[in-house]
Amino acid sequence: xxxxxxxxELIKQGEVDESIETVRxxxxxxxxxxIISAMTTAMxxxxxxxxxxxxxxxxxxxxxxVITELMPLLEPYIRKxxxxxxxxxxxxxxxxxxxxxKNIVSIVLKAEGYNVIDLGTDVGxxxxxxxxxxxxxxxxxxxxxxxxxxHVQQDLIRELIAQDHRSAYFVMIGGAPVSRKWADRxxxxxxxxxxxxxxxxxxxxx
Amino acid sequence: xxxxxxxxxxxxxxxxxxxxxxxxxxxSLKQNLENADVQFSSLKMLYERFxxxxxxxxxxxxxxxxxxxxxxxxxxxxxxxxKQHPVGSSADLQRLRNPDPRRDGRMxxxxxxxxxxxxxxxxxxxxxxxxxxxLASLLAGAGNALRSVIRDQDFLRDLLQYxxxxxxxxxxxxxxxxxxxxxxxxxxxxxxxxxxxxxNSAVYLREITAAVSVPSILHICGDTNVLIxxxxxxxxxxxxxxxQVNMNxxxxxxxxxIQVFGxxxxxxxxxxxxVEDIDxxxxxxxxxxxxxxxxxxxTGCDLPLDTNMENLSYLFSExxxxxxxxx
Numbered sequence: 325x326x327x328x329x330x331x332x333e334l335i336k337q338g339e340v341d342e343s344i345e346t347v348r349x350x351x352x353x354x355x356x357x358x359i360i361s362a363m364t365t366a367m368x369x370x371x372x373x374x375x376x377x378x379x380x381x382x383x384x385x386x387x388x389x390v391i392t393e394l395m396p397l398l399e400p401y402i403r404k405x406x407x408x409x410x411x412x413x414x415x416x417x418x419x420x421x422x423x424x425x426k427n428i429v430s431i432v433l434k435a436e437g438y439n440v441i442d443l444g445t446d447v448g449x450x451x452x453x454x455x456x457x458x459x460x461x462x463x464x465x466x467x468x469x470x471x472x473x474x475h476v477q478q479d480l481i482r483e484l485i486a487q488d489h490r491s492a493y494f495v496m497i498g499g500a501p502v503s504r505k506w507a508d509r510x511x512x513x514x515x516x517x518x519x520x521x522x523x524x525x526x527x528x529x530x
Numbered sequence: 531x532x533x534x535x536x537x538x539x540x541x542x543x544x545x546x547x548x549x550x551x552x553x554x555x556x557x558s559l560k561q562n563l564e565n566a567d568v569q570f571s572s573l574k575m576l577y578e579r580f581x582x583x584x585x586x587x588x589x590x591x592x593x594x595x596x597x598x599x600x601x602x603x604x605x606x607x608x609x610x611x612x613k614q615h616p617v618g619s620s621a622d623l624q625r626l627r628n629p630d631p632r633r634d635g636r637m638x639x640x641x642x643x644x645x646x647x648x649x650x651x652x653x654x655x656x657x658x659x660x661x662x663x664x665l666a667s668l669l670a671g672a673g674n675a676l677r678s679v680i681r682d683q684d685f686l687r688d689l690l691q692y693x694x695x696x697x698x699x700x701x702x703x704x705x706x707x708x709x710x711x712x713x714x715x716x717x718x719x720x721x722x723x724x725x726x727x728x729x730n731s732a733v734y735l736r737e738i739t740a741a742v743s744v745p746s747i748l749h750i751c752g753d754t755n756v757l758i759x760x761x762x763x764x765x766x767x768x769x770x771x772x773x774q775v776n777m778n779x780x781x782x783x784x785x786x787x788i789q790v791f792g793x794x795x796x797x798x799x800x801x802x803x804x805v806e807d808i809d810x811x812x813x814x815x816x817x818x819x820x821x822x823x824x825x826x827x828x829t830g831c832d833l834p835l836d837t838n839m840e841n842l843s844y845l846f847s848e849x850x851x852x853x854x855x856x857x
Contacts (some may be wrong), residue, residue: 331835376682380726382726383680385673386677387678422561422810423672424676470608470609471801472559472608472834472835475832500752501831501834503795505798
């Protein structure tokens with residue numbers, strides 16, 4: 325379908341208005357899964373180019389803006405079709421207000437069809453755990469950009485252990501100062517270097 | 531005090547450390563960021579314990595943005611941060627202050643710290659300043675600044691020109707108060723493409739380096755491999771690189787032209803690693819240093835507050851031992 329191919333290109337170019345127009349035109353004619361698939365394709369293609377250092381964060385951000393604007397249009401159709409989606413609770417840990425990396429992860433996962441509950445920035449441990457429980461999440465994503473707040477990732481895992489809930493969640497961490505080694509050290513399930521490897525990892529678990 | 535040229539020629543080990551001094555002095559980070567005497571005492575403890583070839587002030591990206599008139603959140607033991615980014619358009623710039631380093635925010639505090647360092651530390655004394663794109667991101671929000679790279683170049687240019695003016699005034703004041711070097715922190719520009727970096731950071735960095743009388747170090751965190759040619763084109767006297775950067779390639783490229791600081795992982799290796807980790811990282815780095823007097827052993831970014839002090843001691847003693855052997 326030409327419009328779906330157009331949509332992929334429009335998302336990659338960060339064209340919000342034209343993307344919305346395209347989706348409005350086709351949303352009653354095709355299955356919502358096909359639109360989600362077009363979003364996934366666009367973000368994956370950008371991801372491959374990001375990996376090769378052909379596109380950079382500004383390009384990812386403007387493409388992410390398109391996904392953000394499209395999701396409210398798709399939600400009623402997603403609910404109507406009762407699509408099964410794994411729920412991911414994600415946020416930047418308490419004390420840290422950096423959000424770009426976390427936002428891109430959130431958008432890429434949405435484009436992949438996950439039900440993402442983005443708690444925002446400066447999120448306390450209790451809020452993470454409360455939301456994960458209430459929303460029936462199976463994945464918790466913890467972002468931090470600062471060495472002064474990376475310990476909150478460890479504290480959350482300790483709290484899960486203390487509550488005897490550690491096995492209920494797949495805990496993934498990311499952010500500039502952290503690494504696979506840090507993930508191993510604190511007992512996280514995964515270290516996520518970027519949004520695209522995060523999506524690939526979660527897809528491989530499904 | 532020793533002359534600057536002589537000190538610059540002996541720049542061998544200078545980790546980006548300020549936060550571990552907070553732990554040494556038994557104070558809170560907030561106390562250090564709000565009181566010049568407390569900060570200087572913390573830095574003095576670090577200086578007297580390790581005698582690095584260069585001392586840096588405590589890394590604080592909130593000084594300039596606060597002096598522009600932006601309100602900060604001030605937690606006890608975390609970096610200060612901007613409560614709300616006030617700039618969404620060029621018109622908003624009119625509502626900001628043009629900071630006067632002798633009067634506004636905590637700039638006078640930073641000047642007092644660097645003055646005390648210059649009086650008491652016989653090493654290169656470096657003062658941090660925010661880079662233009664980083665300050666722009668603090669004023670407009672990083673997301674907005676990064677989107678503007680693609681969507682609104684006119685606004686971004688106005689914003690970057692405002693930031694550059696503020697940074698030049700502050701840098702000059704730091705130099706007048708005894709800073710031997712300004713270390714320009716430009717982490718947010720580290721996520722730009724080379725072309726975007728050139729247009730939205732390097733142009734303004736060149737303006738800053740041309741306007742300030744003392745040498746400058748350009749520090750960008752993260753994987754900046756693709757930006758190295760652009761960083762070298764900013765006319766900074768040194769670049770400071772994070773642990774993801776291929777130092778071998780960088781040193782081959784610069785061939786002694788400028789000083790290169792780097793790039794031991796501050797978190798995994800120095801703060802929480804083992805002495806074996808430090809040994810391995812140092813040996814790799816020092817093997818590159820042979821024949822390269824322009825390599826300064828440093829950390830890829832600021833060391834965390836709770837850095838293992840025995841590790842830090844070991845980093846200094848082992849660096850000096852190995853450098854002694856390699857010369």
